[in-house]
Amino acid sequence: MTVTIKDVAKKAGVSPSTVSRVLSNHPRISLETSRKVKAIMEDMGYTPNMMAKSLVSKTTNSICFSLPKPAEELFSNLFFMELIRGIVTQASRSGYDVLISSGANEKEELEAVSRLLKGRRVDGVILLYSRTDDAVIDFLESNDYPFVLVGRSDRYENILSVDNDNVMAAYDATNHLISMGHERIGFVSGPPNLIVSRDRLAGYRKALLNSGLEMRDEWIVEGEFLQDSGYRAMSFFMNLPNRPTALVAVDDMVSFGILRGLNELKYKVPDDLAIVSFNNIPLSELSSPPISSIDIGIYHLGYTASQVLIQNIKSPNHDVGYTNRFVIPHRLIVRESSMYSHAKNKTE
Template sequence: MTVTIKDVAKKAGVSPSTVSRVLSGHPRISLETSRKVKVIMEEMGYTPNMMAKSLVSKTTNSICIILPKPAEELFSNLFFMELIRGIVTQASRSGYDVLISSGANEKEELEAVSRLLKGRRVDGAILLYSRKDDAVIEFLENNSYPFVLVGRSDRYENILSVDNDNVMAAFDATNHLISMGHERIGFVSGPPELIVSRDRLEGYRKAMQSSGLQTQPEWIVEGEFLQESGYRAMSFFMNLPNRPTALVAVDDMVSFGVLRGLNELKYKVPEDLAIVSFNNIPLSELSSPPISSIDIGIYHLGYTASQVLIQSIQKPDNNTGYTNRFVIPHRLIIRESSMRGPGKE
């Protein structure tokens, strides 16, 4: 038989309204009474009806993560697994549940976030990607729904966001290769509509320009954040008459594809091509050879995004002296894949 609030109240010797106030954390309930009621709830196996509670409080104690593409494709990249781990860990510590929703395209993403927020199934949303002229961000901003963007928007400067300085991170990655003596450096980018792809490409170009080095259009290849993009890029790069001696890959998963392609073509890293990539997922250290990578603090990105969103839900008007953009520091982890200059044994 299901245990009700009335059952708990009867055993605790208090009114049902007092039990409800204990559940909602009402400040007028004494610590002694609160502890007593909670002990009895645990003894009786009482589980609060969160749906009924949400109708009264107009909150759900739930947030959603909006994935930018179908989950089966996304979860092949460990970056998202670690990012979501950070989000869920912090949300759980704050007493919030996490829903995950995705769409095959921007229209489906918009429908999903509209359904969840208009239907009051969640209190706010975390977006894991930012695109140019993003319709999902526009919808959330225009309707004043609480949300946090992992990344940055090129249109809305005052939205809550958690990001890295991706321009500077790519500058540092490219500059490392330049310091090793490389002058012909290629770049495997992500989808051009994504802000992170554009920022990292900009950082690469700035580093080349600041060192007086030329970039060639054929040295820049666009793709997805998947192994296959790096794999395809290699058959193109290594057949160029004036091919790069080093490469910046936009993501560690892309660099794994680069390694696979080079291995099939009988080239060696870093002797024939030096590599630096981004994210520093655990597999980058275990690959052969270990890959130099920019550590962007993936878990910290997710944890902070969750923390910022929940704070904005609980205290929506507390914006005095409150920054909207949180920048997580990055650092270059140098490994074997970039430890030799061109032509050096």
């Protein structure tokens, strides 16, 4: 038989409304009464009706994160798994549940997020991507729904966001290859409509420009954050008459595809081609050879995004820390894929 609030109230010798106030941590309930009622709840095995509670408090104690593509495709990239681990860990510590929202395209994403928020099933949203002209951000911003963007917006300056300095991160990655003697450096980018792709490409270009090195359009290839993008890029790059001797790859998963393609073509890393990529997922250290990668603090991106969102939900008018943009620091992890000095290219 299900235990109700009335059953708890009767045993505790208080009114049902007092039990409800204990559940919502009402400040007018004394510590002694709160402890007594909670002990009786535990003894009786009472489980709060969260739906009923949300109707009273107008909160759900739930947030969601929105996936920019079908879940089965994204979960093949360990970046998102680690990002979500950070989100869920912090949300759980704050007493919040986490839901997943996804769609096959931007229209479906918008519909999914809209259903959850308008149906009051979640209190806020974490967007795991940042696109140019994003309809989901437009919807959230115009309706004043709580949300946090992992990345940055090119249209809204004051939205809550958690990001890296991706321009500087790509600058550092490219500069490392330059310091190893490389002069012909290519770039395997992500989808051009993603801000992170544009920022990392900008950092790559900036490093080449500052060093007075040549930039060629054929040394830049766009793709997805998937192995296949790196694999396809190899057949193109290695057949160029004046091919790059080093590559900056936008994501570690892309680098794995590059390694696979080079192996099939009988080229060696870093002797024939050096590689630096991004995210520093655990497999980058275990690949053959181990891949040099920019560690962007994936877990901390997710953890901070969850923390900032929940703080904003609880105190919507509270200053979250004198800034709306939180930047997670990055660092270059140098491994075998880029350690070989290619200074000889200066005389080729």
